[in-house]
Amino acid sequence: MFQVVWFKRDLRIRDHRPLAEAARRGPVLPLYLIEPELLSAPDFDPSHWAFVEASLRELDHHLRLLGQGLVVRTGEAVEVLRSLPIAHLWAHEETGNFISYQRDRRVRRWARETQTPFTEFPSGGVVRLLPSRDGWAKNWEKRMNEHIVEAPGRLQPSISPTAIPTARDLALPPSRRLVQPGGESAAQDTLDSFLSARGRRYHLEMSSPVTAGESCSRLSSYLAYDNLSTRQVLQATRARLLTLNEPDAALWRRALRAFDARLHWRCHFMQKLEDEPRIEFENFVPAYDGLREPHWNEDWFAAWAEGRTGYPFLDACMRMLEQTGWINFRMRAMLVSFASYHLWLHWRRPALHLAKLFVDYEPGIHYSQIQMQSGTTGINTLRIYSPIKQQQDQDPDGDFVRRWLPPGPGYPNEPIVGHKEALALARSRMSVVRRAPAARAQALAVAERHGSRKKTPRPVRRSPQQMLF
Ligand SMILES: Cc1cc2nc3c(=O)[nH]c(=O)nc-3n(C[C@H](O)[C@H](O)[C@H](O)COP(=O)(O)OP(=O)(O)OC[C@H]3O[C@@H](n4cnc5c(N)ncnc54)[C@H](O)[C@@H]3O)c2cc1C
DSSP states (O other), X not given: OEEEEEESSOOOXXXXXXXXXXHHHSOEEXXXXXOHHHHTSTTOOHHHHHHHHHHHHHHHHHHHHHTOOOEEEESOHHHHHHTSOEEEEEEEOOOOOHHHHHHHHHHHHHHHHHTOOEEEEOOTTOOTTOOOSTTHHHHHHHHHHSOOOOOOSOOOOOSOOOOOOOTTTTTOOOOOSOXXXXXXXXHHHXXXXXXXXXXXXXXXXXXXXXXXXXXXXOOXXXXXXXXXXXXXXXXXXXXXXXXXXXXXXXXHHXXXXXXXXXXXXXXXXXXXXXXXXXXXXXXXXGGGTTSSGGGOOHHHHHHHHTTOSSOHHHHHHHHHHHHHSOOOHHHHHHHHHIIXXXXXXXXXXXXXXXXXXXXXXXXXXXXXXXXXXXXXXXXXXXXXXXXXXXXXXXXXXXXXXXXXXOOOTTOXXXXXXXXXXXXXXXXXXXXXXXXXXXXXXXHHHHHHHHOOSSSOOOOOOSSOOEEEO
């Protein structure tokens, strides 16, 4: 009977409490499950597997050096677990998509029924069964300040490790994208280069897709698969803040504080999905149900998804994303805002399209942000991005557009929708709902349940606030 460590989206050996606890107790069976249900889900893309596969290869290498390599099994979680000789099952809590949520419930029920000891540890700052958002930020600080858990010195062996399957073994098409290499050492190198050099102008250069690729941390995929824990990244950032002594220390300080805040947002947004898994499918505020659904336009969706809306900057962003699996925050927001306001598309299918394109797809951040940029949370100011203004601000010389949208046949001569007309229509449609008493009451409930207590967002009471970016 073995101490089974179930690796999920926590593909590392350092700061891994389940592994450390298991190693203290007896022979360890480090397990990774390939779940066909997740691989065939509408939010999955082979580029996600490319990242996971590289992460698993390094994880396996580290585990072998400790004395016991990774055991990979394919199948439904309970079925696989049932077949293993488990003395104790160890894992991190996962805030994933609805399929993983239901699977976790099945596993917990099975563990209870079979009296299999099963211990799950929190991941990052997300709190399971959170009774209230009061005190959440304080708890986040406490968690982030906990000691980094050292990797075990050695593992008592259990059963023969298995080969890590390739995309071909899994009958997946090869990834079309040039993704960042997954794994703990690539994550550490990325963090080091950000903190020592690349991050200097982070806060100044994060908004333009021309500069963001270099100046942003580029840690998102590493955090999505927890090649590094949020705690490791935060502690390294704060250590760097304490030792800044270069002539431009003030610039660095602003940059690193802005970055520190985003690590907090990361868990803040993930907490929303943890508390309400339904937001993967449903509007935060039900008063928005039916607002866009009857207006679905398949041709417009295809034009948006394929980067041929006739707005060159917007289309260049979609094409960059298609090829690299990453784009910066502001451009993600613009892509969603355009689909939601200019094209009046309900967010669910655009969200799935982007989930597949983002190698860093993190359901908790993703669905919260998608709904925020679509105006269905009720608690955020409407932010409508103009692709024309963004082009002027972020790519005045047109270099970015020339790079990612080279001239080619089939590109529309005219935008598929007029900016001013579409915007006017969207604003009046949103205003009607935002003013309705039911929407306001529901928005208050959203603020109470999900709002950050640092600066409590207030739902719009009288005139709906709107901002054009
Ligand atoms: C519509 C939309 C969908 C998004 N979907 C995802 C997603 O699936 N996965 C994902 O990791 N991020 C998502 N983001 C947030 C953000 O765009 C990315 O985290 C960021 O661009 C990743 O690059 P980076 O690691 O270099 O970011 P940095 O700016 O260096 O930020 C560091 C980390 O902080 C967190 N973070 C940064 N910005 C935010 C934010 N606004 N909200 C919450 N956490 C944040 C991320 O974990 C990020 O890796 C989304 C944003 C929008 C507008």
